[in-house]
Amino acid sequence: MNKKGKIIRVAGPLIQAVGLDDVKMYEVVHVGRQGLIGEVIEIQGEVISVQVYEETGGIAPGEPVEATGSPLTVELGPGLIQSIYDGIQRPLEKVREQTGDYILRGVRAAGLARDKKWEFKPLAANGTQVQEFSILGTVKESEAIESKIMVPPGVSGKVSGIKAGSFLVTDDICKVGDTPVQMMFKWPVRKPLPYTKKIQPSEPLVTGTRVIDSFFPVAKGGTGCIPGPFGSGKTVVLHQLAKWSDADVVVYVGCGERGNEMTDVLTEFPELLDPRSGRPLLERTVLIANTSNMPVAAREASIYTGITIAEYFRNQGMDVAVMADSTSRWAEALREMSGRLEEMPGEEGYPAYLTSRIAGFYERSGVVEAGTPPRTGSVSVVGAVSPPGGDLSDPVVQATLRMVKVFWSLESSLAYQRHFPAINWLNSYSLYIDDITDFYEKNSMKEFPAMRKQALKILQEESSLQEIVRLVGVESISDEDRLTLETAKILREDFLHQHAFDEQDAYTAVSKQFKMLGIIMMFHERAEKAVKKGVPIKQIMDIPCKEKIARMKIMDEAELPEVEKILKENFAALQVAGGGKEE
Amino acid sequence: MKEYRSIRSIQGPLIRVDGVTGVGYSEVANIRLEDGSRRMGKVLDISRDSALIQLFEGTEGININGSGVSFLGETLHFGVSPEILGRVFNGVGKIIDDGGEIIPDKKLDIDGFPINPYARDYPEEFIETGVSAIDAMTTLVRGQKLPIFSASGLPHNELAAQIARQARVVGKDEKFAVVFAAMGITFEEARFFQKDFARTGALERSVLFINLADDPAIERIATPRVALTAAEYLAFEKDMHVLVILTDMTNYCDALREISAARKEIPGRRGYPGYMYTDLASIFERAGRIKGKKGSITQIPILTMPEDDKTHPIPDLTGYITEGQVIISRVLNKKGIYPPIDVLPSLSRLKEKGIGEGKTREDHGNVTAQLFASYARGKEAKELALILGEASLTEDDVKFAAFADEFEQRFVAQSVNESRDLAATLDLGWELLKKIPRKELKRVKEEQIKKYMKAGTD
Ligand SMILES: Nc1ncnc2c1ncn2[C@@H]1O[C@H](COP(=O)(O)OP(=O)(O)OP(=O)(O)O)[C@@H](O)[C@H]1O
């Protein structure tokens, strides 16, 4: 069998070669004299096509191609947390040590540091029978994350020779059956990491962003997408999620986007503290950065690298959240390779398999049980989508919407008015509402779903009323309708509007959201009664408690009952005045 | 160096040569014409012994029998040295002024290499341009890429030149330079910039790359890359703060489309190639700062939106890559407002981190948020008044409408030679906000109103 072939064609990130007899689809090959990393993406008779993860400038026909016998894999084990990788899991910190400020070619760097020792604490006793993903012990990866060391997939048997101590990821920590086991193992990125069974999501992924948690929540183990034109706020929302969502581990994939946005995360996350652990956010974060100017083929791989790492923590029993910014750039990478392969183009030039690839990616989310005894963990996935011109008929948006259950629709008109997050409340949706009602009940927020419904209804009515007002002016509509406009405005400005860069406003606990919304709904209800009694709308619009309501965002949760009290007093006072008039 | 006399086809900007050996992808090709003149190109696709070459210079005069092709064994390079300052080059980096040869310190690949995101330093140093609409509302910082979205007949060149002239970092006296890349603009436009640089003494701190409208279009593919190679050298090896002006990116994109069409690639939207995002990113991402380096690259690309359409692929993809955009509005221009910047759809994504206490002024964020909101509401009110008549407006809306007018005429508008410092700009903002009912000032803090809104409120 021939392991070495010869290049016959180079066209950008695509090369073709002959002479490799038994190469498999998605096998990793080393290309050219510099041994650049590539992956086989097509086999046609003796000609194989390879997408190369590094720049191909200077490579000429006749240069060698060498098969490695292995698919593209990631290394899973201690050391993932706090790392920043490129699309094929090369640590960018190590890359910088090797090639300086710019990324040059031919860098080889292992995903997990080979020179770092980790303190291993065994949990499994010698002689116990274990299966794949059974827990052998733990390693403290960061102050925030205690990683479980699991039996690698495909291995089972009796544990022997297990010992505590300080180990490299490549040292043997024990034997399982006859197989020596280390703290790390490798797994092919394009293949989901096995689990025992999937279960229905039942808890919200709490994000602290009001429009999300209160109106369009995503479940732990669920999927969501956030399409929108440029500058509408996709990245800011994903950064907010990465910062504040109540996941154990966050995997942030910067896929074909700006370098500075990754730098932003790298400079900010070590400073910000996770409200739950009190530790820097970076201590629970893994970053994948394949920015727009980095090789396009590695961009295609980056989201698989990210989700495989997420599955690894999931199997340990953790809740993992994956953000992918932007899946459109990944789809474009697919399109570019497909174009170079001269495949039959589908819609907008995307290959026909676009839909199934997108489906395959989001299907890797979910709440699962893994290991014996079973542990429950989850992978939630939220993807940004960047359609041309913000047009939602784009094939990537459409294929994504068929898969995901939450849709946050960003709108440029809201962004121009600086209404952030610019998530349109009229056409966004979440299909998890029913799945998570139990959660509200258990956390004594039973009324939440009903309040949410009513608030959304008011906002719906506002939009039809606004059309009428545009035609006839506000003075011509009834006081009831004017009240609807007023409450809607409060909902928009004082509840939905949330400043991501304001320290107090950036994160709102769900319990506080519940109280805020409750107060606004109470306002509406009391005002409605007052209007029915004939209190002039002008009085309600000028009611003093409105100013307090506007400040609820930046108040402590404990101050809210005071607002409620003032509100009740204000309305009680009104009734007298209004009542007086009636007589 | 071996010369191949085996040109098989010439098609648009593409040449195919057969029978070559050892030729690498992306390598520079040298085409010798019958009359002895030379053209440059690069290998776009190499299949067995057949190389497809994209020319950087025109194809006129190249023929199959009389011309020969040799390969340089390296990608396209540009020779740099401190002496490039004050000089003028063509779109592929050949000297076109009469200043004589430059002996390069070294030659750099014009495609550059991606900056390792781990090596980047976050841009957050405020650049005062003296233009209120930019400094207050769409704040520019060192290392940012902030394009101007304009359209034909609008004064984007005046604005770009004004920025180049006035830009400074307050309280610092550092080495800075301007790299100017012209792609397919007219002779007059290029002259305008050159004269302006000369008038203000900026010329000896500038490097100019000029590809005019009647120069070969395909040269433009190389122009921004050569310019950025010069910029990277000055910024990261010579510690200079470099402002790069790229104009007009629309012409660049059209050249890209031309090559794609010649290759018979599947066209994307409006015929532009599907990889245009990645291609533009390889230009725009060359802005920034690097940890431990003194210099920086700030980019101001200018593009004219075909049919004034912001969703056209050129502005659209640009907006997806850059860190905001400054939008020039035809409506404001018609009203006689210079600079006609429409602040509502304009945006600087790096503003938040470049402003505030210790950087600009503590009230900067709040007062501009208030100006945005009030201007948006004022414009809405004006539209309503247009349909239903002034009488239909509420008392408040009348005030907002008046505010919107004043905001355009006093805040946005300024003279082309006027440089307002930031304090003056922000104070002016507060002054205008007096027109607005107090209770509507929701985005500013009570203490700030007390401190910055001078007496004489409504
Ligand atoms: N929640 C928010 N609070 C305050 N400002 C916001 C918020 N969301 C967005 N913005 C503003 O909008 C700008 C653009 O947001 P963002 O970078 O997230 O856009 P995007 O949709 O990711 O654009 P692109 O597709 O070009 O990457 C931000 O830089 C910020 O100024």
Ligand SMILES: [Mg+2]
């Ligand atoms: Mg973004």
